[in-house]
Amino acid sequence: MTELEAKIRTEAARLLSEGLVDVVVAFRKEDAPLRPQPAFFTNVEDLENLVYNGLCANNLANYLTRFPQETRIGMLVRGCENRSVNALVVEKQHSREKLTLIGIPCTGIIDWRKVVALTGEDILAYEDSAHTLTVRARHQTFALPRQELLHSSCLRCVHPNPLSADILLGEMLPEGDPALIRERVESFEALTRAERTAYFKQEAERCIRCYACREACPMCYCEECFVDHNTPRWTESGTTPAGTHAWHIIRAFHQTGRCTSCGACERACPMDIQMTYLTDKLGKDMWDSYQFAAGMDDQTQPPFASFTLDDKKHFQVGGKQS
Amino acid sequence: MDNKPKIAFFQCQWCLYAPEDQEWVDSRLPENIHLIKVPCTGRIDPLFVLNAVQGGADGVVISGCLPEKCHFKEGNLAARRQLDSFSSFLDYIGYDQERVHFVWLDLQDRGRIQRELADFESQISRLGPAESLATRVPLKEGGAND
Numbered sequence: 001m002t003e004l005e006a007k008i009r010t011e012a013a014r015l016l017s018e019g020l021v022d023v024v025v026a027f028r029k030e031d032a033p034l035r036p037q038p039a040f041f042t043n044v045e046d047l048e049n050l051v052y053n054g055l056c057a058n059n060l061a062n063y064l065t066r067f068p069q070e071t072r073i074g075m076l077v078r079g080c081e082n083r084s085v086n087a088l089v090v091e092k093q094h095s096r097e098k099l100t101l102i103g104i105p106c107t108g109i110i111d112w113r114k115v116v117a118l119t120g121e122d123i124l125a126y127e128d129s130a131h132t133l134t135v136r137a138r139h140q141t142f143a144l145p146r147q148e149l150l151h152s153s154c155l156r157c158v159h160p161n162p163l164s165a166d167i168l169l170g171e172m173l174p175e176g177d178p179a180l181i182r183e184r185v186e187s188f189e190a191l192t193r194a195e196r197t198a199y200f201k202q203e204a205e206r207c208i209r210c211y212a213c214r215e216a217c218p219m220c221y222c223e224e225c226f227v228d229h230n231t232p233r234w235t236e237s238g239t240t241p242a243g244t245h246a247w248h249i250i251r252a253f254h255q256t257g258r259c260t261s262c263g264a265c266e267r268a269c270p271m272d273i274q275m276t277y278l279t280d281k282l283g284k285d286m287w288d289s290y291q292f293a294a295g296m297d298d299q300t301q302p303p304f305a306s307f308t309l310d311d312k313k314h315f316q317v318g319g320k321q322s
Numbered sequence: 323m324d325n326k327p328k329i330a331f332f333q334c335q336w337c338l339y340a341p342e343d344q345e346w347v348d349s350r351l352p353e354n355i356h357l358i359k360v361p362c363t364g365r366i367d368p369l370f371v372l373n374a375v376q377g378g379a380d381g382v383v384i385s386g387c388l389p390e391k392c393h394f395k396e397g398n399l400a401a402r403r404q405l406d407s408f409s410s411f412l413d414y415i416g417y418d419q420e421r422v423h424f425v426w427l428d429l430q431d432r433g434r435i436q437r438e439l440a441d442f443e444s445q446i447s448r449l450g451p452a453e454s455l456a457t458r459v460p461l462k463e464g465g466a467n468d
Contacts, residue, residue: 189414197416197454226369234369242376242457250369253411256404281414285407304407307399312389314402 002128004104005052007169011102012074013044021074021100025063027056033123034112038063052076053128054110054146059264061085061218065093072098078106080262082162083295084218087258087302093221096298103165105173108146108154109263113272115149118142153263153276156180163296181261185281200248206271207244209237213275214251216268219258226250252278257286257302260295326354327381327446330374331439334363334386336393340432347435355383355439362386364397368408375417378456381446385425385435398426416454421446 001009012024028039028049036056040063041047060075061084067073073094077085082103089096110133116123122138133149135142158176162168188196211227214220226234227247235250236243252259252275259279266275286292290303300306331351338344351357356379360366363386374382384405392398402424409422423445425438 193416193418193454196414200415234373236458240457240459242459245455245457246369246372246376249372249411249415253368253408256407256411278411278415282407282411285410289407304400304403307396307403309389309396309399311399311402314406 002053004170005050008052008076008102008104009047009050011167011169012041012047012050015074015100015102016041016044016047021072023067023071024074024076024102025060026050026076026102027052027058027060033121034115034126052104054108054133054149055112055126055128057109057112057151057264057267058216059084059218059262061088062216062264064088064099064218065221067094069094070098072100074100074102077101077103077162077165079157079160079162080106080260081218082164083159083260084262086164086295086298087260088218088221089298090301091258100167101162101165103162103168105161105168105170106154106157107160107173108150108157109267110146110149111151111267115144118144151263151267153261153266156184156261158261164298181280182284184277185284188277188281201241201245203273203275204244204248205241206273207239207247208271209239209243209247210270212268212270213265216264217255218262218264219255219260220251226254248275248278251275252282255279256282257290257292257304258294259283326352327443327451328379329355329381329383329439329443329446330358330371330377330379331355332358332360332363332366332370332382332384334393334398335359335361337363337385337387337427338435339427339429343432343435354443362392362394362397363401363405364392364394366401366405368404371405371408371422372412372455373458375412375452375455376458378452378458380449380452381421381423381442383423383425383439383442385427385438388426388428391428412455417452418449420449421452 015021016024024041026039027036029051030036034055036051038058038060059081061081064085082101088094115135119135119137119142124136124138126133126135131146133144133146158178160173160176214225227237235246261280261283263276286303292303333347338347363384371382386398389399409419413419423442
């Protein structure tokens with residue numbers, strides 16, 4: 001048990017035993033190697049199963065919308081999760097007063113795929129520390145540099161620190177560089193039209209329509225998704241090019257001004273499809289047009305919900321495109 | 323007919339003030355322009371635009387009322403933010419932004435819609451057919467395929 005884990009358990013135990021929350025949402029020890037699982041703790045005895053390390057890949061804010069509004073939730077939040085919670089509070093999915101956020105400045109989520117690629121699948125145990133991930137496999141022990149294992153979204157992370165946590169555990173970290181996301185989008189924009197389409201098709205057409213990206217995403221909480229609706233059917237539901245393109249385009253577009261770039265969609269994808277280049281583009285557009293970044297506070301409405309008549313200077317008047 | 327560009331034309335039912343214009347759009351539109359009449363531009367889900375694009379539209383025209391003249395007060399304001407962003411998003415994955423054209427009409431713009439459609443058609447003819455995202459199988463006679 002690491003020092004940080006101990007602190008989390010203590011705080012979680014305090015919140016539960018003092019009756020401040022009904023449930024603590026965190027991670028528990030995994031059944032499959034390298035995949036700690038989201039867990040819901042309702043009594044103090046269960047907290048011995050609570051774990052926290054760099055391999056905790058889910059965005060826990062995803063579970064916020066699965067509880068009734070009146071449930072008092074204690075939630076473990078990293079930078080991205082905190083922003084997702086903020087965005088959900090803006091959308092009135094839970095009231096902020098009923099939430100107790102246990103914030104942890106995040107040093108990045110380790111991509112288990114990168115680990116398995118280096119060590120093979122026979123993993124018996126692992127230990128995550130500040131700079132190295134030590135993996136004990138059946139025949140060999142590996143000491144892997146942590147920085148090289150981070151998920152690509154985490155390498156571009158701008159705000160690793162929780163912005164509005166009620167309880168802060170651990171040391172605050174330096175902010176990331178916002179230019180990294182921007183550069184990635186701009187380098188994609190710099191490709192020719194044909195290259196962009198080819199890349200999009202190559203990624204989207206591998207999709208098997210399992211909707212793991214949707215299930216992993218905290219912002220995808222619609223009761224009925226547009227792809228599940230069948231009277232009328234809005235898109236083709238199979239894995240045809242038309243169906244997969246439509247899913248990738250519209251899924252991303254529904255995140256406009258809401259996506260916090262946590263990368264949970266890509267981590268969840270069984271086909272290893274790149275998706276954040278789409279949502280990052282929309283995030284960049286929202287920043288350029290409306291100076292809005294999702295989840296920075298729990299008050300500001302996203303651009304698509306906060307249109308005003310002042311927009312009219314952007315409208316086309318007198319035949320010329322603005 | 324085949325060499326003419328296919329254009330999907332989304333029209334807000336309140337935006338054409340002159341009855342002659344509306345009559346022309348309703349009954350004398352060229353065959354290569356497919357009219358989709360909506361109660362307000364706010365009703366146009368980006369998915370509708372995508373369906374047009376996937377269905378093989380070489381260009382999309384969206385016509386609506388001026389910002390302050392929306393029949394439903396602010397439907398067009400919502401639409402503008404979304405559709406503007408959506409057209410630039412489509413551009414990002416390879417559907418030329420010039421193929422999506424907005425026309426915001428005012429009371430005195432009698433006859434303008436015909437001019438705009440003609441201009442847009444010649445612009446699309448220059449660009450050639452859009453094939454990058456046209457993936458939908460044409461609908462069977464009488465309804466959906468699946």
